[in-house]
Amino acid sequence: MNAVLLLTGLLVLAYLGSFLVSGRTVRGAGLPSGIEYVALGFVLGPQALDLVAGDTLASFEPVVHVALGWLAFSVGLDFGFSGERRVSAGSLVLGTLSSLLTGGAVATATWFVLRRLHVDVTPVERLLLAGGVGTACSETTRHAVRWVVDRHGASGPLAVRLDEVAHADDFLPLLAVAVLFALEPAGNVATRVPLRDWPAITVGLGLLLGGGAALLARSELRLEDTWGVLFGVTLMAVGTSARLGLSTLTAAFFAGIAVSLFSRHRRELRAMVGPTERPVLLPALLLAGARIDLHMSPALPWIAATAIGTRLVAKVIVGWMLATSSRSARKGGLLVGLSLMSSGGLAVCIGLAFALRFPGIVGDTVLAIAVLSATAGEFIGPVRLRRALRAAGEIGEAEAASPAPGRVAA
Amino acid sequence: MSGAAAAGRKGIGTRAAHGLLLLAFCALLFAVTRAVPEVHGGLWTITAIGFLLLAGTLTSEAIEPLGLPHLTGYLVAGIAAGPYVLRLLDEHTVKSLSPVNTLALSLIALAGGAELDLATVRREARRLAWASLVQCMLVLVLMGGLFFAARPIIPFTRSLPTTALVGVALLWGALAVTRSPSATLGILSQTRAQGPLATFTLAFVMASDVVVVVLVATAMSIARPLIDPSASFSPDAFVALGHSLFGSVALGTTLGLVIAAYLKLVNRQMLVVLLVLGFGASTVLDYLQFDALLTFMVAGFIVRNMSKQGHKFLACIEQTGNVVYVVFFATAGADLDVPLLRGLWPVALVLAGARSLVTWGGSLIAGRLSGDPPVLRRWSWSGLVSQAGLALGLSTIVAREFPSIGTPFRALAVATVAINEMVGPVLFKLALDRAGETERREAVSLASIRPGPG
Numbered sequence: 001m002n003a004v005l006l007l008t009g010l011l012v013l014a015y016l017g018s019f020l021v022s023g024r025t026v027r028g029a030g031l032p033s034g035i036e037y038v039a040l041g042f043v044l045g046p047q048a049l050d051l052v053a054g055d056t057l058a059s060f061e062p063v064v065h066v067a068l069g070w071l072a073f074s075v076g077l078d079f080g081f082s083g084e085r086r087v088s089a090g091s092l093v094l095g096t097l098s099s100l101l102t103g104g105a106v107a108t109a110t111w112f113v114l115r116r117l118h119v120d121v122t123p124v125e126r127l128l129l130a131g132g133v134g135t136a137c138s139e140t141t142r143h144a145v146r147w148v149v150d151r152h153g154a155s156g157p158l159a160v161r162l163d164e165v166a167h168a169d170d171f172l173p174l175l176a177v178a179v180l181f182a183l184e185p186a187g188n189v190a191t192r193v194p195l196r197d198w199p200a201i202t203v204g205l206g207l208l209l210g211g212g213a214a215l216l217a218r219s220e221l222r223l224e225d226t227w228g229v230l231f232g233v234t235l236m237a238v239g240t241s242a243r244l245g246l247s248t249l250t251a252a253f254f255a256g257i258a259v260s261l262f263s264r265h266r267r268e269l270r271a272m273v274g275p276t277e278r279p280v281l282l283p284a285l286l287l288a289g290a291r292i293d294l295h296m297s298p299a300l301p302w303i304a305a306t307a308i309g310t311r312l313v314a315k316v317i318v319g320w321m322l323a324t325s326s327r328s329a330r331k332g333g334l335l336v337g338l339s340l341m342s343s344g345g346l347a348v349c350i351g352l353a354f355a356l357r358f359p360g361i362v363g364d365t366v367l368a369i370a371v372l373s374a375t376a377g378e379f380i381g382p383v384r385l386r387r388a389l390r391a392a393g394e395i396g397e398a399e400a401a402s403p404a405p406g407r408v409a410a
Numbered sequence: 411m412s413g414a415a416a417a418g419r420k421g422i423g424t425r426a427a428h429g430l431l432l433l434a435f436c437a438l439l440f441a442v443t444r445a446v447p448e449v450h451g452g453l454w455t456i457t458a459i460g461f462l463l464l465a466g467t468l469t470s471e472a473i474e475p476l477g478l479p480h481l482t483g484y485l486v487a488g489i490a491a492g493p494y495v496l497r498l499l500d501e502h503t504v505k506s507l508s509p510v511n512t513l514a515l516s517l518i519a520l521a522g523g524a525e526l527d528l529a530t531v532r533r534e535a536r537r538l539a540w541a542s543l544v545q546c547m548l549v550l551v552l553m554g555g556l557f558f559a560a561r562p563i564i565p566f567t568r569s570l571p572t573t574a575l576v577g578v579a580l581l582w583g584a585l586a587v588t589r590s591p592s593a594t595l596g597i598l599s600q601t602r603a604q605g606p607l608a609t610f611t612l613a614f615v616m617a618s619d620v621v622v623v624v625l626v627a628t629a630m631s632i633a634r635p636l637i638d639p640s641a642s643f644s645p646d647a648f649v650a651l652g653h654s655l656f657g658s659v660a661l662g663t664t665l666g667l668v669i670a671a672y673l674k675l676v677n678r679q680m681l682v683v684l685l686v687l688g689f690g691a692s693t694v695l696d697y698l699q700f701d702a703l704l705t706f707m708v709a710g711f712i713v714r715n716m717s718k719q720g721h722k723f724l725a726c727i728e729q730t731g732n733v734v735y736v737v738f739f740a741t742a743g744a745d746l747d748v749p750l751l752r753g754l755w756p757v758a759l760v761l762a763g764a765r766s767l768v769t770w771g772g773s774l775i776a777g778r779l780s781g782d783p784p785v786l787r788r789w790s791w792s793g794l795v796s797q798a799g800l801a802l803g804l805s806t807i808v809a810r811e812f813p814s815i816g817t818p819f820r821a822l823a824v825a826t827v828a829i830n831e832m833v834g835p836v837l838f839k840l841a842l843d844r845a846g847e848t849e850r851r852e853a854v855s856l857a858s859i860r861p862g863p864g
Contacts, residue, residue, distance in 0.1 A: 012686065062452030191445045208438070212431045216467070219424050224732035225467055231733060232463030236435070239457020240442045279682060 033141060033344030033374045034285050041289020052290045060287060061356060067284040068349050069238035069252035074277045075170055075346060076256020077270055084267065087164045094322060095168025098340065099138040102314040103173060107134025109310040110303055117299045124183055125362050131180045132366035133303065135173040136350045137311045137343065137373045140166040144342035148385045156394030158328040162339055162385070170346060177350060178202040178250035181357060186245025198246060205241055206251040209233045210258025217263045230273065249353050281345045288352045292371060296364045303365060304372045311373060315340050332388035339388045342381030343374045425472065432468040435461060439498045455506040458499050462740035463733065465491055479839040481596045484736050485832060488743020495748065504744045513688040514738040515799060516706045518592045521727045522616050523710025524720060525595070531613055537780040541614055542621055544776040545769065545794065546587050550625070552768045554583025563757050566818035577636030578815055581808050584629035585801060585823060586765050588622045589615045590834065593796035596735045597838050599728070605847030610786055611793030611838070619703055619800065626804050627651040630811055637812055654700055662705040665691065666712025673719035680726035703800065742798060742831065751825045758825035765830070769794050785845050792841035796834025797827045
């Protein structure tokens with residue numbers, strides 16, 4: 001498949017994805033994580049049918065970077081909010097703790113497995129691999145709860161709490177990506193900068209560009225000009241951070257946060273950018289699937305099993321933490337934390353960012369485990385969430401018994 | 411809120427903040443290019459697009475109080491950032507922006523066709539016919555003659571025999587007839603001008619695209635045996651031209667009908683559809699060697715006039731407006747060969763000035779013949795001064811077809827087009843302002859968006 005054909009195919013996919021924005025047009029199709037698009041990419045990619053060759057994929061790297069940057073910008077713009085509702089401070093703390101605990105536990109377990117299995121990597125690579133797997137496994141997809149809530153008409157404090165936690169746990173993983181990327185600076189940087197400064201530079205870059213965009217948006221630009229500014233800021237964040245070997249995801253995420261913080265038009269900007277998220281995500285998921293190489297390391301099954309198992313345990317513990325602070329969560333049952341097992345777009349994007357930045361065993365393993373974790377979450381998360389909401393009395397028996405169609409979510 | 415109202419509300423503080431932001435973005439790019447030198451590839455092209463979008467928007471905001479059009483700001487930003495001034499973008503990066511430019515041009519042509527209303531064209535047919543005839547003939551003959559007469563100040567023509575010089579002068583005259591649809595549409599998009607001057611200029615410039623393509627092909631066929639005595643006049647070029655023109659119109663019509671059907675039946679995510687069309691159709695057109703500008707223009711014209719979807723389509727296209735124009739003109743600015751312009755500016759200035767004068771004279775004659783209203787007699791020439799991509803594209807073709815004079819001919823064309831590119835939009839904006847045709851429609855601002863639930 002040549003590049004133009006692939007590009008056209010991706011645009012058609014983006015077009016189809018745009019129909020899933022409202023969820024009404026083709027309701028009943030799709031999975032919450034969007035993992036089926038990753039599977040489609042895998043089938044088309046070099047590991048299966050080889051319809052999309054490896055060199056064609058390589059020529060699409062800039063497009064993938066832009067897609068990841070735009071998604072991260074969108075996540076940053078929405079960070080701390082669930083729809084129009086501001087996420088409570090308690091949920092923000094819990095979400096951050098949840099990602100810290102889950103990511104930390106998964107990273108530690110992965111590090112030990114790598115050492116135990118004597119995987120042939122340098123100490124820095126081991127740290128990168130363990131950290132990458134940890135960050136990719138730490139988040140809960142923001143729309144998983146909304147998917148179940150919308151589908152089953154659930155309402156109540158537990159649904160709100162879980163929704164808010166899922167919306168608040170993106171900060172640490174994206175910050176961790178910046179720290180991990182700094183561990184192996186790009187070799188072509190002419191200026192010597194201490195390692196510890198690179199994450200700060202990544203964040204500063206995003207905040208500077210996002211702050212600039214917010215300042216521009218304040219001056220009552222025309223709508224077309226506003227699009228230009230948002231595109232411009234995201235592309236600059238992606239391009240400059242990639243040139244420096246920094247995390248494009250983190251820079252774009254902080255640009256989004258800065259726009260959200262400093263602009264009085266956050267709601268309007270969110271209304272502009274929100275509908276573009278899925279049309280960008282689906283092609284990114286497809287390209288991520290095409291890059292997956294499940295045979296790159298014999299240790300992969302063991303690492304994957306360890307990461308997913310640890311994630312499961314960590315989420316159960318997060319559920320207990322949730323239960324101590326919320327009566328409704330206690331009603332959800334002992335395993336309420338498993339409701340947060342769904343991961344999706346952002347996790348795969350983190351995996352893809354690692355695959356682009358560290359091609360080889362590190363990047364490929366992180367991407368593969370991000371996808372496997374999202375797949376496992378697909379089997380556990382929505383089912384446990386329905387059960388927890390039903391136990392909490394926030395969802396009726398009739399609705400809970402209905403099948404589980406859904407929408408793709410980031 | 412209208413653009414003027416917004417501009418009026420922007421105080422010194424806002425302008426200063428914009429200036430500081432522009433400096434900050436430049437400083438950031440400068441620091442990154444110095445920290446990591448010599449990196450090429452798609453990612454840096456993306457950064458270049460981002461930077462040009464921001465710098466172009468900020469520069470256009472900065473020059474707005476001077477009454478200058480936004481296009482001038484985009485061009486200035488591109489020139490400043492380009493490989494000959496601040497060197498924030500190197501030549502390789504600027505060249506790699508060409509696919510994005512192709513996409514921008516296809517969207518501009520679609521918009522141009524969609525802006526043309528058949529009823530208006532019919533109403534203005536007599537005026538357009540006179541204007542096209544007079545402008546083409548006058549500019550072709552007088553500019554060709556001037557080029558011939560200016561032999562002492564144009565170095566590469568001094569060694570040419572007289573017959574060859576006649577041929578080159580004919581090519582120059584044909585090139586001088588070209589206008590800039592993109593500059594015209596860019597100005598109209600920014601000012602949202604409505605009135606006889608805006609309508610006439612748009613219709614004239616769009617129609618002149620076809621005329622110019624035919625004229626240049628004819629001039630090349632006639633000039634070939636004059637420049638190269640071993641060559642003979644060949645009608646093959648006209649066969650190829652006919653194939654290209656009819657093919658472009660046919661494909662454009664099909665494309666237009668498909669877009670109209672889509673708008674009627676689906677009418678969603680037009681931006682993505684436009685991107686598919688822009689990339690996909692441009693590749694196909696390139697393969698078929700059809701005229702992309704004409705094809706997309708016809709497609710837009712069909713949607714506007716052969717269906718009831720024209721207004722929906724225009725609204726969709728307007729959403730892409732600024733991004734497309736900033737990228738197109740800022741890239742054109744970055745691509746401007748400043749050292750070449752520095753070397754050739756006296757000759758280029760004479761030729762560009764003479765072209766403006768001839769165009770002005772032509773509009774007076776055409777206006778008298780077709781009984782134009784005073785506003786057109788006074789200002790109709792102003793929109794015809796701009797030249798941009800079309801002229802450069804044709805000069806490249808001439809350079810390729812006539813290698814003996816190709817390089818210096820193209821260099822002079824680039825220098826002259828650069829002057830027209832800078833001066834033309836300013837003149838047209840000034841004329842629209844003076845004619846009272848700007849700021850009649852309100853621009854959609856950010857504050858007008860209604861956030862949806864959750």
